[in-house]
Amino acid sequence: MSARKTSMTAFLLHSSMAEHCFVKAKAAPAGQKMLFWRCREWYSGDSKNHCRMCQTKGVTTMSDLRVRFAPSPTGYLHVGGARTALFNWLLARHRGGTFILRIEDTDVERSTQESVDAILEGMKWLGLDWDEGPFFQSEYFPLYKEYVQKLVAAGKAYKCYCTAEELDTKRNLAMAEGRKPKYDGTCRDGAVQPENQPYVIRFRAPQGGATSFDDLIKGTITFPNDELDDLIIQRSDGTPTYNFCVVIDDATMQITTVIRGDDHVNNTPRQVQLYEALDFPVPQFAHVPMILGADKARLSKRHGATSVIAYRDMGYLPEALLNYLVRLGWSNGDDEIFSIEEMIDKFDISNVGRSASVFNTEKLNWLNAHYIKNSDPQRLAALLLPHLTTRGVSTLDGPDLAAVVKTLQERAQTLEEMAERALFYYRAPSGYDEAALAKFDKELLLAVFAAVIEKLSASSAADVAAVDALFKEICSENSWKMGQVGQPVRIALSGGTHAPGIGEIVVTLGGEETVRRIRAAREFVAGK
């Protein structure tokens, strides 16, 4: 991502791509000659060596690619939105483009500052940094108004006095009769223009024919114009509506590629008409498939946690969530593990799939476990601390938390789980797993505890290997099997059987505390 400027020729040099990038157009739009398969982009030139989308590392360019993530602040940042943000961010970073954050708060009723904060918090936690913004649509109302007036003046938009109630009634009637519930055009041709009545402004959509666009992910999509009605671009309170604002913003912010959820495909033809009416260049569109719940229905609260921040609080690492999310809909051969750098390096819209995917916590867990295993203990310790604090545990007068983490890294899928497993290091057992203890004779337990106390007190073993050796000695000297020694000691130290290796516990806990706990266990057993 170094060179910030590049000439067009840099885009055009990529001969090795020639054989697989380009494919003859079967039904090319006017003026277009070929379609590049990988990027599904139309090209109007003649050379077979041109492809400005399919660049690999050899052709690093600082492109004029501009993408945006445009959430509406009516809730937290959910995993679906996060993935859309990620795809935008990755493409921008991969191509050296610009990533813009825009808050779509035109709905004054439902937008909240809390939501804005939550979204920004989620973005920051994931490390999805933006180059421009955040911009707030609510600050640009005059701009939208100006363009509305432009359309009205040009006869491309008109005032509509139909009330919400009337429209509602008509819509329900149409639905009931099996017709498509579109605006009937009552005010389109300026029938009655009552004075001092509230009105909305509608876009005068072209009738007849069709509107289509080439989606980078789904290919060409065409809508008959008769399906599209005259959408409202300005409410009766004078505020602009979503479909109008996106167009103005994307155009004025010079967005080149709109990457968004595919629940927006139906809006796209209307927006394309708006671009054309306004004489703006139409950007490229890439509609990414939805993320569904286990029941294949749109992901929602009833499927459990959907908020990115909730995943943080459940003890997931941001890189794990990112890795999971990037593989939802995108792939790079059989690869599963991607560092941020690798994602940036490999990501491209051309490898994004067309079909919806189901959110699967099991796989997220696996990835999270992977990243926990490979993370720096110091960092993990810092991240783990709040999870311990929540449990009322102070680490100040116990073992070093990073040392504790080291013994737990291979044993936890989430930080929550790790915190749970770390508790015993800071709280001597208040009771023991009786069932586990019952597997050993009382005499054996007392003998084992005595032997271990004696050995440990006399030893200066300070690392796992030395302590392990010590226990092997105890075994051979008394003809005990490791299972007869390790398990009782583990129970004495942790209270149960789900714990790290004996050597790890002893070294982490320290000789003194270890002996203290075994003595307590010995007393407990002796008193039975």
Place this chain on the structure above:
RNA sequence: GUCCCCUUCGUCUAGCCUGGCCCAGGACACCGCCCUUUCACGGCGGCGACACCGGUUCAAAUCCGGUAGGGGACGCCA
């Protein structure tokens, strides 16, 4: 209802453009074995899919047509 989109193991996916290397590969989960002082990690193996029907072809997961199923949209929400 209408329009748009989608359809490979339970799940995420590779392969599909350029048909044969695919009686379909990888990963998660699950099951079994091994390792082992518990819990885990790890290793090995197993189970398991081209939605369906036609067509084209010597040959189809791959090309064409249809059917079914799922999702999305149809708002003075975004």
